[in-house]
Every structure is written in C-alpha cells, then in structure tokens.
Amino acid sequence: MALAVMERRQQEETVPAAPAKDRYRWWGPLAVAVFAGVLRLWNLKSPHAFVFDETYYPKDAWALWHNGYESVWPDNANQLILGNPQIVPLSGTGTFIAHPPLGKWVIGLGEWIWGLDPFGWRIAVALLGTLSVLMVARIGRRLFRSTLLGCVAGLLMAVDGLQFVLSRVGLLDGVSAFFVLAAFGALLIDRDRTRDLLRAARAEGGRAADEVRLGLRPWRLAAGLLLGAACSVKWTGAPVLAVLTLLVLLWDQAGRRAAGAHRAWRSMLRRDLWPAALSLPVAGLAVYLLSWTGWFATDGGYDRHWADGQPGSWVPGPLRSLWHYHAQIWEFNTHLTSPHTYQSNPWSWLVQGRPVSMYWVQLTAGQDGCTAPDGCASQILALGTPLLWWTACFALAYALYRWFFRRDWRSGALLAAVAAVYLPWFQYQQRTVFSFYMVVLVPFLCLAVAQMLGAMLGPAGSPPSRRRWGAAGAGLIVAAIVGCFAFFYPLYTGQVIPMSEWHTRMWFESWV
Template sequence: MTQAALTHPPAPPAPAAPASAPRGLLRWAADRAGWLGPIGVALFAGILRFWNLGYPNAFVFDETYYPKDAWSLLHQGYEGTWPDSANADILAVPQHIPLTAAPEFIAHPPLGKWVISIGEAAFGLHPFGWRFMTALLGTVTVLMLARIGRRLFGSTLIGCTAALLMSVDGLQLVMSRVGLLDGVQMFFVLAAFGSLLVDRDRTRARLAAVRDAYGGDTVRLGRRPWRIAAGVFLGAACAVKWNGAPVLAAFGLLTVLWDQSGRRWAGARRPWRSMLRRDALPALLAMVGSALVVYVGAWAGWLAAGGKSGGGYDRHWADSRAGLSPDSVLGAPLPQVPMSWVPAPLRSLWHYHSQMYDFNTGLSTPHTYQSNPFSWLVQGRPVSMYWEQVPNGQHGCTASGGCAAQILGLGTPLLWWTACFALVYLLWRWFFRRDWRSGAVLCGVAGVYLPWFQYQERTVFSFYMVVLVPFLCLAVAQMLGAVLGPQGCSPERRRIGAAGAGLIVLAIVGCFAFFYPLYTAEVIPMTSWQDRMWFTSWI
C-alpha cells in the first residue's frame, strides 16, 4: 500500500463559535431600530391613552355635542336633535337613548364625528366607545411622528425623541382621551405632512437621475400619488374643522417650493419658471382637487339621507328656490342667479355652509376659559374640561381638607416653554442656513397657529393647538439633536451634548408625571391640586 493511501485528508477547520444570544439579539434589534423604536414609543403612548379610558363616566366639556352627533350620524346619516335630559338618559342604567329625527344645526363638518362613531358602533354610546377612536388616533400619531422625524432628520434617535415628547405632552394626552374633534384633525394634518415628505424624497430621486443629463428645466416629474394622498388627508382635516383650510394652503405652497428648489438643484436655469409651468397646476389639482372631493364626500350622509322631506338641517332649502343660487358666500352677499344646472342638494349644502360660516366667525359669547392666541404657546389659559370636588371619605379621598378631580387641557409646561426657544432656533436655521427641514416644521407651525390671530374677537380656546403639538415636538427634537452635536465631533463634545439633551428630556418627562393627575381626573388632595396651579390663570 502506498504512502498516499495511508495519508488521511486534513481535518476541516473548526466552525466559528456562534455569536452569543444577547449579541445576536442586539444586532437583530439594531437592524430594525427604525421600526422597533417607534413602535416601542407608540406602545408606551397607547398605555397612557387607553388606561382607564372610560373614566370619568361623564360627558367631558364638548363631549355633550360630538358623541351624540356621532351616534345620530351612525343611525340617521345626519345630526338629529336631543332633549335636555339626553346626557342623564345616556349615562343612566338602564340606558335610554332619546335621539329624535328632527335636524339640528351644527357648527362643524361631519367627518370627525363619523370617526368617533366607529368606536360607538363597536362599543356603544358609552364614554369608552366615544373616546376609543381619539385614543387610537392619538396613539397612531405618536408612531407616525417617530417615522416622520426619522425621515425628516435622517435619525431614528431624533424621530423617537420627538415621538416620546409628544407621548408625554399633557394636551395631546387629554385630547386623545376625550371625544372631541381636534385630536382627529391632528392625525390628518400630520399624515398629510408625512405624505409630502415621502413625495419630496421620491421627487428628488427622479431629479437625481437626470441631474447630469439635461438638467431640471424640462424633466417631467410624473405621477405623484403621495401628493394626492396629502390632498386627501388635508381634505379630511377640513372635513373635521374648517381650520384645516389654512394648513392646506401652507402645505400646497410648501410642496411647490420644494419642486422649485429641486429643479434648481438638478441644474435648471430658470427653476421658478419651470416650476410654474410644469408643477404648479398639477399640485393644485392633486391637493386642492382631491381635498375638495374628500370634503364633499364627507357630507354623503347629509346628502343621501334627505328623502322627500326629511334629512339634515337645511337639506331641502333649495327645493323651493326655483333653481336660484344662494344669496351669500363666506359672509359676503351675492345676487341670486339661475343655477338650476347645480343639483338642489348641492345648492342647499352651499347655503348651509354660509350659515355655518356666519356662526363660526361671529361667535363671541363670553366663556370662562376662552383665551387669546398670543397666550397659547406659553399655556397662559388652559381649559378646565372636567372638575369635581370630592369630600373626605368619598371616592378614595382621605384628605381632611377634601380632594379634587380635574381634567385640564394643559400642555406639559416645560415642553411648551422649551418649544418657544426651539422655534427661535429653527427660525435662525431657516433664515441664515437655508435649512429646508427647519422651514418644513415652521410651515406646519405657521399653517396651524398664525391664522387664529385674525379672530381676536372670537370665543376661542387653547386646546385647538393640539394640532400644533407634533410640529412643536419636531422643533424641540431638532434643537436637542443640535445640542447632542453633529456627526464627526469629538467624543467629549458628544458626551456633554448627550448629557444636556438627556437632562432636558428627563425634566420634561418629570414635569409630565407631576401634572399627570390633572390630565386623567385622578382624585388628589386639594393641597396637591393647589400645588399644581402655578399661575392664577390656570384656575
């Protein structure tokens, strides 16, 4: 036998030691942090928003209107009237629901109430039922903000920081736990903002493909479904409350300015002219056109439930007008002209909107908790939505001086005051550094906040600014990212920045925890309640 036959083949190399389970789990989590982080923050927010959601078992502030309107929409297609005893009848055991078919004049479009009705259809006309959808949308909004912040700033950490800040904002928590309209509108506005960000990224990718070919003057940007989606969401925001219209205008301007800057970046010699020729009209059709379709569609129940004589308020106004147009628009008188080519239900809807406009712009009835928009950013006059003085020995009160249970529409003070400084920082970044991210956030702030200053004589309330909360949290998160330090800075600079940013976040979370009893109607001693009234204007 030869030597070769006696020689055994060399042993294969030993397999590499498998990575330890914790290390593999960390690697798996790091690869999916873009979703795991936002989902984790959203779960935390959801616990806060759904915990004991049916308490208090009462109609909180304007819940005396919208949940009943939602129930009426669900069963009649339009808002009916209720007797004065309706609230007590609904909360009684056994329950009695005294809805009538007579139409009721309403001040806001129906979509927000349709959204509330989804929870009522699932869980009944009870506090948990009419608060379910606002709590769900408030939670989903936190998830959306984390993803939007990640896309906007290119950082999962900054996106999750913005979402965490919103999850511990008192105003957003309160408006997610009551059956009012503003939390629903916040969801639609933020969804529109996120859609426009996706549209911008996809448009830039198309422009990058031709940047070195023939420039940005002649390229056609093609179909843009995300811009249409933004129009759909903004139409929905307008169909919740009309103050979505200025946001539609602001975001429409924002998207065409992004087109102009994108064409300039792609080498366009005349980016303004190219934008006006190729992008302005498609943007108008995509956003305003789709918004209008959604807005009118939100009135489908009112339009369809008319029958021959019944239906919603003013549903048959045009039937006896011989085809004439309504006599006013936006409060301005108009001559009546033949308009029989417009269906009578749409002419009735036009007239109804004129009445709604007159009501909303002329509302000046004094209210204890009305406030001026100048005070909203500093939380000068929050709205007390629920108040109960609890004697010693009742509902778990053991304080000799009695207890209090309150729901106060107060944004977490330290967060809002920090946001005031953050907005100044963003203005500096946008004006002097031409930072488009700062400009995008400021556009959202302007569209939501500034239009309210034209209604100085109206009865308005600070809780309207829940729609502003996502943009304030993005502003604070961007400023904290700057505190953390830019990429490439020294490790010592990073450590100092991380410590500073972390302390600010911890202080905001601590401030939220301190005021948490006032957000959830927790029964606390009267002395503890007084300790939380930092200013007399909060009482």
C-alpha cells in the same frame, strides 16, 4: 456672500433622499408608540361622564351612524345615556351643527363597535392619538435622518399633556391633528421620492431637469386626500392645505434648481403647478364633499331641502342647500363671542397661559374615597406639559435662525406648518377661542425641540467630549419634560387628589 449661500443651499438639497436603514428604524418608533398607547388606553372609560364638548360630538356621531345626519336629542339625553343608553330616544329631526361631519363619523365608529358610552366615543380618538406618536417618530427620522431624534420627538409627544388629554376625550381636535400630521408625513415622502427622480434627470445632463415630468405622485395625492379629511373635521384644516400646497411647489422649484434646471421657476410653473392643484386642493375638495354623503343621501338633515322653494338655477338644489348651510356655519364660527370662563387669547397659547378645565368635581372629606380633611378635587386639565412648551418656544426661535440664516429646509417646513396652524387664530381677537385648539401644533413643536436637541448633541464627527456634554444636556431636558408630565398626570386623568396637591400644581393664577 451670495455665492456661499447658493453653495450651501446646493449642499442641503443634495442630502441623501432617505435616512440609512438601521435595526431600530421601526422597533424604536413602535416602542415609543406602545408606551404612548398604554398611557392613552389605560382606564379610558373614566370618568363616566361627558367631558367638556363631549356633550355635543358623541351624540352627533351616534345620530350620523343611525340617521345619516346630526339630529335633535332630548334635553336630558346626557343623563339617559350615562344611565342606560339603550333606552335613549333618537330623534329624526335634523339639527344645526358648527363643524363638518367626518370627525364625528370617526368618533361614531367606536360607538358602533363598543356602544354609546365613554369608552365607545373615546376609543377611536385614542387610537389616532397613539398612531400620531408613531408617525411623529417616523417623520422625525425622515426629517432629521436620525432614528434617535425621531424617537425623541415621538417620546416628547407621548408625554405632552395637551395631546394626551385630547387623545382621551371624544372631541374633534385630536382627529384633525391626526390628518394634518399624516398629510405632512406624506409630503415628506413625496419630496424624497421626487428628488430621486430629479437626481436621475440630473445624471442625464443638459436641460433634463427643466423638461422632466415627475409623473404620478401617489404620496402627494395621499396628502391632498388627508388634508381634505382634515378640512372635513374642522375648517381649520383649510389654511394648512393652502400653506402646504405652496410649500410643495417651493420644494419642486428648489429640487429642479438643485438638479441643474436652467429656469427652475418656469419649469415648476409649467410642469408642477397644475398637477399640484389637482393632487392637493381639488382632491381635498372632493374628500370634503364626500364627507357630506350622509346629508346628501338622506332627507332629514338640517337645511337639506332649503333650495326647494328657491328660484331655479343651473346649480343642483342639494349643492345650493349645502352652500346656504355653510353660510350659516361660517356666520356662527366667525361671530362666536359668548364669554367663557376658559377662553384665552392666542398670544398666550405657546406658553400655556390659560389651559382649559374640561372636567371638575370637588369632593368633601369622606366622599368617594377622599380622606383629606380639606377636601379633594378631580380635574381634567387640557394643559400642555409646561416644560415641553416652554422649551418649544426656544426651539422655534432656533428653527427660525436655521431657516433664515442657514436656509435649512427642515426648519422651514416645520415653521410653515406652525404658521399654518397657529397664525390664522390671531384674526379672531374678539371670538371665543381656547388654547386646546393647539393640539394640532403639538407634533411640530416636538419635532422642533428634537431638532434643537440634535444640535446640542452635535454632528457625528464632533469630539467625544462635545458629544458627551451635548448628550447629557439633551438627556436632562428630556428627563425634566418626562418628570413634568408625571407631576401633572393626576390632572390629566381626573384622579382624586387632596386640594393641597391640586393647589401645588396651580403654578399660575391664570391656571385656576
């Protein structure tokens, strides 16, 4: 049995380093991305309002681009901005913030170009959300060696309600999701290229696989920079950085073993451990500190000169001040227990037990185009497309089976990403948390579903009848998910619909 498992591992490690080229390798993913972009950019300026936490981040972003740090705004700033943003007074007084600045710098880029209005503070996130769909399609192609499955994964993400909504609002989570996904893709490229080097070493024979130095690995360094960027948007990127660093080391060990290394673990620890640490955690820390450049370069940021009156130390004052500031951020983020109507427990997130209503307006008959006698509603609901998420639960179970019993590294990679994003939230049973945090999880759920659908299709050599039935079943699932997204589309975009239609879409009491 053990020998069979080792042989199967060996076979899986010798899969071609990259999928074969085909005419649709770019056109297919680009077509899916264009479809996603049209959905996300269409009428992006609506509603002309601050949606949920847009009351914080767009104003912080505007202050960063003008002052270099987040600043205090007047109490009626929202009304003034929506009325005439040109007359809004911007204070020079720094204010406490709960998250690092990079995500707000990204949001502010759109404001710098298009102005301080809903379109301006949403456009950058919408573009990143669209690029994320393209990346999922390309990552799926590389992961499963199939352009079709890659495009299926991209299409599923294009029609996920949670990713769609979070791509159309000026919140940080969509930005964080982009950087995490990009880092995952960069590590996949690094893995393929590393195996090319190890296969070449194997061809030399002897102990070459033990001694070979893999040299500069730019894609791994890029992943470290991207993961540092994710941490610079929200600290939730830190567990992902830790898990993916460990995953890379395991890949290096497995690659050396498959290339014939006699002491793969020892070789990995000697040759790969420190380069990985420099490329991932150290590079990530450098990016994180750089994201605070505006705070360092100016004098008005919150707690900027806290260390000035403290006893001397070999640590520079600005760094001590930043450390003190971070202690307050940690205290805030780990002890936030204020009750909220739409908070939920992480146990319910995969099944979308309690989606977050980000915008709500109830209208009476005759008001703003409402013609229904019982009134109308306009809502933006951060609800993942239900059929997609419920299918993803089965897909994760299948991935777990593939990893545990078949030692499928692709399933292991997806499960590692899911664990890094999802599991840390279970330690905060008392903290106020929301299901929309799982937008970072969406790409990996879509990839897991695509993997399961690929299993339904069967391998290329299967009998034609088997492939036809598999294609019919997989196609039916994809069509049902697309139809489900279309059904909930009015609740994703704040369309005015009769209350009767709104109630039709409230499938469970916990959604109300």
